[in-house]
Amino acid sequence: MKFQHEQLITLAEEIFIKAGCKHDVAHQVGKRLVEANLVGHDSHGVIRIPSYVEWLHDGKVLANQSIRIISENDVIAVVDGQFGLGQIVGEEAIQLGINKAAQHGVTVIALRNSGHLGRIGDWAEMAAEAGMLSLHFVNTSGAGMLVAPFGGIDRRLSANPFTAGVPTGDSKPIILDMSACTVAEGKIRVALNQGTMVEDGCLIDSAGNPTNDPRCFYGDPPGAILPIAGHKGSGLSLIIEMLAGALTGSSCTNPKNASRVANGMLSVIIDRRFFGSDNEFFPEVERFISFVKSSRTINHNGEILMPGELEQRTKAQRLEQGIELDEITWKQICTTCRSLNIEHGFIESNETNPAFHDSQISIPGCEPVSSKSGSRDER
Numbered sequence: 001m002k003f004q005h006e007q008l009i010t011l012a013e014e015i016f017i018k019a020g021c022k023h024d025v026a027h028q029v030g031k032r033l034v035e036a037n038l039v040g041h042d043s044h045g046v047i048r049i050p051s052y053v054e055w056l057h058d059g060k061v062l063a064n065q066s067i068r069i070i071s072e073n074d075v076i077a078v079v080d081g082q083f084g085l086g087q088i089v090g091e092e093a094i095q096l097g098i099n100k101a102a103q104h105g106v107t108v109i110a111l112r113n114s115g116h117l118g119r120i121g122d123w124a125e126m127a128a129e130a131g132m133l134s135l136h137f138v139n140t141s142g143a144g145m146l147v148a149p150f151g152g153i154d155r156r157l158s159a160n161p162f163t164a165g166v167p168t169g170d171s172k173p174i175i176l177d178m179s180a181c182t183v184a185e186g187k188i189r190v191a192l193n194q195g196t197m198v199e200d201g202c203l204i205d206s207a208g209n210p211t212n213d214p215r216c217f218y219g220d221p222p223g224a225i226l227p228i229a230g231h232k233g234s235g236l237s238l239i240i241e242m243l244a245g246a247l248t249g250s251s252c253t254n255p256k257n258a259s260r261v262a263n264g265m266l267s268v269i270i271d272r273r274f275f276g277s278d279n280e281f282f283p284e285v286e287r288f289i290s291f292v293k294s295s296r297t298i299n300h301n302g303e304i305l306m307p308g309e310l311e312q313r314t315k316a317q318r319l320e321q322g323i324e325l326d327e328i329t330w331k332q333i334c335t336t337c338r339s340l341n342i343e344h345g346f347i348e349s350n351e352t353n354p355a356f357h358d359s360q361i362s363i364p365g366c367e368p369v370s371s372k373s374g375s376r377d378e379r
């Protein structure tokens, strides 16, 4: 099913208002979720609406929170997201960082106890729009445990995205936005919803055997995601936990916090204007990008892309052609709408009656789970 992005923002807004959010909060959350769909990260888009609404209903995330400053000086701020929606408290924290960096050249913002921060690339883009470079380290405490450490079987680490943004002058910014695990959990959920398999080398089942089946990941006992790049990715992930979880005060993964999903984020924001003139920085960045792109490509007619370029192209395409949602994601959103007594023609006319892709194939080491009801390990 295809939707124009404005339709999805309007629907998300309506849902979040019914779930207790003020109008501007509902709009902002909807806009950021749909932005994730626009740039191609469906795993962090409107597929999250049902779990956000569930968390709001259960009081695991609070509707209209703002950040509370715990301590600050000119260049550092430690802020508490007070379990507010990450799209709101995340933006407030980054705006505070941009303001401080504009005055002092650099800032470190430690955000603790944030609701799910969604696509972390949003925060690097926000800094880049203000002309600033930024680094972001994000972890999920408690219920975020998804990833086995190098050499291990059990879930001990969270998905731990590392994100960096560099403005480039006239061109689009470079946005490297990557989790330190082989596949984002939301993408496993998308595969579960679509009845497809996950790529090789991403998952192990509960006994530590490689698997491609998303149902093994959500089974009981559960499987785990593997870190990127073996021992190196596992080490990177560990450091991200320390920065985003321990230094911010948000907590590293800890089974004691399992009832709640909270993101911690350590952001370093740098105002390049304190380091030299734009006549030095931007020409060097542009020269370097051209040099990297001039490499011969392995595939005939291949192309070297900069981090963020794929997302920028997908956005241009989806703004024009719309956003495709799989039937199960749409059906789950419709169920959420009905639970909030939201009924109008838009929902009814777009709701089909799909047979769920839910063949209960039995796989050794995995308890099959239903794609209708999989446990929500959302990160």
Ligand SMILES: NC(=O)c1ccc[n+]([C@@H]2O[C@H](COP(=O)([O-])OP(=O)(O)OC[C@H]3O[C@@H](n4cnc5c(N)ncnc54)[C@H](O)[C@@H]3O)[C@@H](O)[C@H]2O)c1
Binding pocket: 041, 044, 116, 117, 118, 119, 120, 121, 138, 139, 140, 159, 160, 161, 163, 175, 176, 177, 178, 179, 180, 183, 184, 185, 263, 304, 305, 306, 307, 308, 309, 310, 311, 379
């Ligand atoms: N809030 C959270 O707790 C949380 C946790 C995990 C992930 N996430 C989000 O999930 C999203 C997906 O993460 P991911 O690790 O699956 O990202 P990904 O693997 O799709 O992309 C990672 C990076 O690689 C770049 N890239 C992709 N293909 C490329 C190519 N062919 N050439 C050059 N560069 C290329 C992308 O632009 C991106 O910067 C991110 O937006 C991340 O912030 C959020």
